Amino acid sequence: MLKNLGQRMRTLRKAKGLTLVEISEKTGVAQATLSRIETGIMIGTVECHEKVAEALGIGLAEFYSGVDKRYEQIARQGKDARKITLHTKDIHVELLTQESSKKKITPLLLTLQGGGKTEKESNERGVEKFIWVLDGSVKVKLDQEEIVLKSQESLYFDASLPHQISNESAKPVKVFIAVSPPKI
Template identity: 30%
Template sequence: MNKELGQKIKEVRTSKGMTLKDLSEKTNLSISFLSLVERGLASIAIASLQSVAEVLGVDLAYFFSMPSKHEKMICRSYEQEAVLVEHSKNVYCSLASNFEDQKMDPMFTILLPGQQRSDIAPVTHHGEEFCYVLEGILTYMIEDKEYELYPGDSIHIPSSIPHNWANFTNKLVKVIIVVSPKIFE
């Protein structure tokens, strides 16, 4: 029984939006068996694991490779976790691996439509903030001024200046933000 192997299978499966039922139907392995494998409570034969690898679109060797010191610094798409901040219309997805003494927090962020000016208050914190707009129109407030940022625009500020951002449009706004020091643990 290999808990790490099961975790890898589950991570790749969920990153592809597959349920255990989907994987079961495509591999002809039972849902209960696959669940046991993912939880590290059952062993899987190499032939069955090869079938799982093919369905998930990964090489069989992926399940046996140990990450090198440098590979721990890579954040795979299926490892990214989304965080919805309470009382916010923002979804944050960390783009960072978690190595020791990490100083910045890069995130892919989606600002949902329909924010109201009355809901946005200026904030300050230590460090710096960088934002790059991928899609939509982002309103960035610095002290008493508002700036509209369009796709391809960026802003880099000391975070000690009162600031905030918002999506006052009826479409999604997608940005890459890098904050230093880290704000999410």
């Protein structure tokens, strides 16, 4: 039995002799998104799954069949975490779970070097973020407002609003981020 949806998607795609580029062209889903789903970094949406299933010529039930819903895993520090570098060399994002295709949230550890900041972003409607400063302090630009969060302070917000996280100190800061539904 397959452990995750990404493995299932890759198996089905390869059985049909299709590349990620071809699936992307047939579905309108970005190739990078498809790759992240196949590698278990993200889950994608049901709408995305429906498009992929249709491109593969199968129904959604068949697309999901064989995925072991009971499979869980403990992510041990360093060993299982996936380090992903996003935006700039001053930013490191660590995915804090494996098998993220089966999760309802994406837990991340953001490390911002001194002076580092994320790109300004806004997610689609319905996406929420929770950030909790573990060490140091950050400035969060949320729409037109600037909020300074110190160690052990948190912020929960509608991620469809434009937002950016920055470290204005010289020392690295660590921030826990939870995104729901899963988006990377």
